[in-house]
Amino acid sequence: MINDRFAQLIARHLSGETSEEEAKELELFLKEDPQAHYFYEIFSGYWSVGPQKTVNELQEEIHFQQIIAIAEKEKTDSIAYPEMNPERNSNKLITLKRLLVAAVLAGIILASYFFIFQRKNSPVKEIAVNEIEAKRGARSFMRLPDGTQVWLNSDSKLEYKENFNDNIREVTLTGEAYFDVVKDAAHPFVVHTSDIDIRVLGTAFNVKSYPKESSIEATLIHGLIEVTNKKRPSSPKVILHPHEKLVFQKEDDRQVGIAAGQSSLAKKPFSIAALPKKSDTAIVETSWVYNKLILDGETFKEIALKMERWYNVRISFKNEKAANLRIRYLIENETIEEALKAIQEIEKFKYTINGNEIEIF
Amino acid sequence: MNHSTNEPSLECLKEKIASGDQKAFRELFMAYCARLTQFAFSIVKSRDAAREIIDEVFIKLWRNKINIENIRNLKVYLYTAAKNTALNYLSVNARNNITQSFDLLSVQLIDDQSPERKMINSEILNKINAAIDNLPPRCKMVFKLVREDGLSYKEVGEILNISPKTVDAQMVIAVKQVSEKVKSELDIFPVRKIQKNI
Numbered sequence: 001m002i003n004d005r006f007a008q009l010i011a012r013h014l015s016g017e018t019s020e021e022e023a024k025e026l027e028l029f030l031k032e033d034p035q036a037h038y039f040y041e042i043f044s045g046y047w048s049v050g051p052q053k054t055v056n057e058l059q060e061e062i063h064f065q066q067i068i069a070i071a072e073k074e075k076t077d078s079i080a081y082p083e084m085n086p087e088r089n090s091n092k093l094i095t096l097k098r099l100l101v102a103a104v105l106a107g108i109i110l111a112s113y114f115f116i117f118q119r120k121n122s123p124v125k126e127i128a129v130n131e132i133e134a135k136r137g138a139r140s141f142m143r144l145p146d147g148t149q150v151w152l153n154s155d156s157k158l159e160y161k162e163n164f165n166d167n168i169r170e171v172t173l174t175g176e177a178y179f180d181v182v183k184d185a186a187h188p189f190v191v192h193t194s195d196i197d198i199r200v201l202g203t204a205f206n207v208k209s210y211p212k213e214s215s216i217e218a219t220l221i222h223g224l225i226e227v228t229n230k231k232r233p234s235s236p237k238v239i240l241h242p243h244e245k246l247v248f249q250k251e252d253d254r255q256v257g258i259a260a261g262q263s264s265l266a267k268k269p270f271s272i273a274a275l276p277k278k279s280d281t282a283i284v285e286t287s288w289v290y291n292k293l294i295l296d297g298e299t300f301k302e303i304a305l306k307m308e309r310w311y312n313v314r315i316s317f318k319n320e321k322a323a324n325l326r327i328r329y330l331i332e333n334e335t336i337e338e339a340l341k342a343i344q345e346i347e348k349f350k351y352t353i354n355g356n357e358i359e360i361f
Numbered sequence: 362m363n364h365s366t367n368e369p370s371l372e373c374l375k376e377k378i379a380s381g382d383q384k385a386f387r388e389l390f391m392a393y394c395a396r397l398t399q400f401a402f403s404i405v406k407s408r409d410a411a412r413e414i415i416d417e418v419f420i421k422l423w424r425n426k427i428n429i430e431n432i433r434n435l436k437v438y439l440y441t442a443a444k445n446t447a448l449n450y451l452s453v454n455a456r457n458n459i460t461q462s463f464d465l466l467s468v469q470l471i472d473d474q475s476p477e478r479k480m481i482n483s484e485i486l487n488k489i490n491a492a493i494d495n496l497p498p499r500c501k502m503v504f505k506l507v508r509e510d511g512l513s514y515k516e517v518g519e520i521l522n523i524s525p526k527t528v529d530a531q532m533v534i535a536v537k538q539v540s541e542k543v544k545s546e547l548d549i550f551p552v553r554k555i556q557k558n559i
């Protein structure tokens with residue numbers, strides 16, 4: 001599956017041994033083979049996160065002083081090594097006992113170091129959580145500490161801890177956000193939603209996870225993402241490729257009850273769709289990032305939900321026919337009134353606006 | 362980049378150490394002691410012995426600091442000295458067959474269970490660790506020196522007395538082994554359904 005050349009390039013690249021051409025060759029390999037790309041991401045993640053070693057500085061200092069003490073004490077024993085040729089080392093190992101003797105001798109010198117290097121334990125701080133919110137009717141943009149750009153759609157909230165850059169870059173999302181993630185193989189980027197975790201292997205993607213909706217959606221624009229079902233961590237993870245959209249049906253108690261019987265939903269909560277290849281701004285799922293709301297043939301009732309968030313209003317339907325209208329429209333800078341008027345040109349209906357309450361009849 | 366950028370400049374340190382600068386020697390010690398000890402441990406598999414071995418390397422170096430400037434590559438020297446002392450510790454006769462000895466050794470790598478890996482799920486992590494652990498000894502040692510110690514192919518070649526091409530070939534073996542073991546993880550592909558927009 002992985003051919004020799006590819007393996008060679010990966011090894012060289014991770015060790016810092018690739019030439020510029022080889023790096024380009026590797027990039028090409030990765031672009032053309034998503035499976036290989038995924039392997040590369042896994043392996044480079046494993047490679048770069050080295051084991052963290054805690055060093056006791058005081059102990060190291062004592063250790064160092066012992067070395068010096070022994071080296072200087074036994075000067076008379078030294079054999080000349082004019083070429084510092086390691087092949088000529090003697091077999092004699094310095095025993096533990098000698099080290100202890102040296103330690104006692106060094107004790108006096110060490111006493112002073114002890115005071116200099118002693119450190120007071122700093123109190124363990126609670127890690128603060130930062131929160132960004134976009135209220136209904138508003139969208140906001142922010143940058144995470146690593147430079148990742150996040151656009152929050154209306155009625156959404158993003159949380160991240162202050163130690164964001166430490167190990168894994170983790171955020172928790174309620175609502176909808178578009179992420180343009182700064183690439184850093186050593187620090188995986190993870191988005192937690194109520195039911196699924198999304199691990200980013202690539203760069204740009206959209207996640208929609210509103211508490212009141214029955215499904216969670218993830219749309220990938222560039223790169224690769226891996227989605228895990230939090231409630232069933234042992235079930236297979238799903239990998240998304242660019243221009244694919246995943247819809248996850250949340251399991252509520254009702255569904256789990258049905259699962260015993262037949263419901264395929266409980267077994268396969270994920271479904272993937274390939275998006276038509278359009279430019280980023282024209283894709284429905286991410287148009288909001290560019291301040292456009294694309295209404296792409298859904299019913300008025302379904303669209304009302306989006307419009308509610310976009311404009312921070314409440315829309316109720318007294319007109320069944322209007323509610324089932326299918327609408328294709330692009331909202332850019334229109335006010336809610338202008339938008340409603342435009343929709344009226346398609347089908348007759350009336351509306352009233354009372355502050356934030358809109359009634360369609 | 363694998364080569365650590367916060368390693369003290371070795372040329373500069375060499376000069377200072379030669380003239381008896383203890384601070385410079387301490388810098389060298391702090392930068393390499395742990396890594397070298399781990400390297401020695403991977404050969405002798407005893408923490409105490411590994412520590413004694415590395416102590417000896419540094420003690421000898423300090424005693425003969427006047428001649429330190431004759432060493433072309435200090436990093437390679439340290440690893441090579443550690444390797445030789447470790448092999449000597451294992452067997453008196455090993456001196457003659459230094460590269461071959463690795464085929465008889467079982468190399469002990471760092472046990473990688475750090476929590477930072479939690480997003481590479483533990484199943485994959487275990488598979489990768491198992492793959493690396495099952496590499497032939499010389500291949501495993503090469504992989505360890507390149508990845509854990511951040512040594513270049515050239516440096517590894519000098520330490521182990523093999524050509525950089527051999528190092529490269531060993532790395533290819535290692536990567537391929539890992540990919541074989543991880544294969545099943547890569548076969549999960551989503552079921553594709555094309556949905557039409559109404």
